[in-house]
Amino acid sequence: MSSSQPAILPISNQQVDVPATTPAFRAFINNITENVRSGLSSRRPWSELVDRSAFSKPDSITDAAGRIRKNYSYFRVNYITVVAAVLGFSLLTNPFSLITLVGLLAAWLFLYLFRPxxxxxxxxxxxxxxxxxxxxxxxxxxxxxxLTSVGSVLISALLLGTALVSAHGAFRTPEDLFLDEQEPGASTGFLSFLSGAASNAAASAAPAVAARV
Incomplete structure (x- = not known):
């Protein structure tokens, strides 16, 4: 009488191929993270931004415009952070718009840019x-x-953020700021993140896009 042997399941040594675009997508995320971190490191102290003793009413529209220009040159990173915070808060309070926008971005990334x-x-x-x-x-x-609420949410948030930044820049006197040292470097700072991230995204997506040409 032979003893029953348990059935032996065959083991496959097949390997799951990782998409070739995974390193490109990882590089894309890393580049954006590094650029954001580098941009935020150049922001001004928030105590300077909210110093109540530095606020005064502008004498004229021309004076207000000059203040906005000088304050934007100095507080550029802080202002962009404020606008981004308003945009993020608007999306968080509108879950449908947030989910729709994230889904659209994911569709572009995984269905076209980084898909073989x-x-x-x-x-x-x-x-x-x-x-x-x-x-x-x-x-x-x-x-x-x-054609959905996403556009109105984005436009409203950008307008509100721009209004807050403009109001602060118009009423914040820039006499105590070291503008002479900052204006030559007006093209640097957080705005370089936008161009840098765009170029890095294009470089990361280039192999995937080139394969379609």
Whole structure:
């Protein structure tokens, strides 16, 4: 009488291929993180921004415009942070807009920029070419931005943030700021994050896009 042996399950040594675009996406995230960190490191102390003794009514519209220009040159990073905070708060208080915007961004990243051209995109059994995918993303972006509440939330937040920054710049006297040392470097600072992040994103996405040409 032979004893029953447990069934031996076959073990496969197949390896899961990691998409070739994963390093590019990781580099994209790292570049943005480094640029944000570098930009925030050059911000001015918030105590200078809210120093109540430095506020006064401008003498004229010309004086207010001059103050805004000088204060923006000095508090550039702080101002952009304020606008970003207003934008973030507006999106957090509108979950639908936040989820929709994040979904749209994820669609661009994973369906076009960082998705390999082979195999083609298949959704619900239908195969989409690269041109069809790009056209679908463009149409989706137009619908999301202009035909839903996302566009109004973004525009309202940007207008509110700009109004707060302009009001602060108009009433904050810049006489105590070292503008002579700061104005030559007006093109540097946090704004370099925007151009740097854009160029890094283009460089990271270049291999994936080039494969489609």
């Amino acid at each position: 051209s082979d195999p083609p995109l298949v959704i619900l059994g239908r195969t989409f070419s690269e041109r069809e995918t790009l056209g679908l993303l463009i149409v989706s972006s137009i619908v999301v931005i202009f």
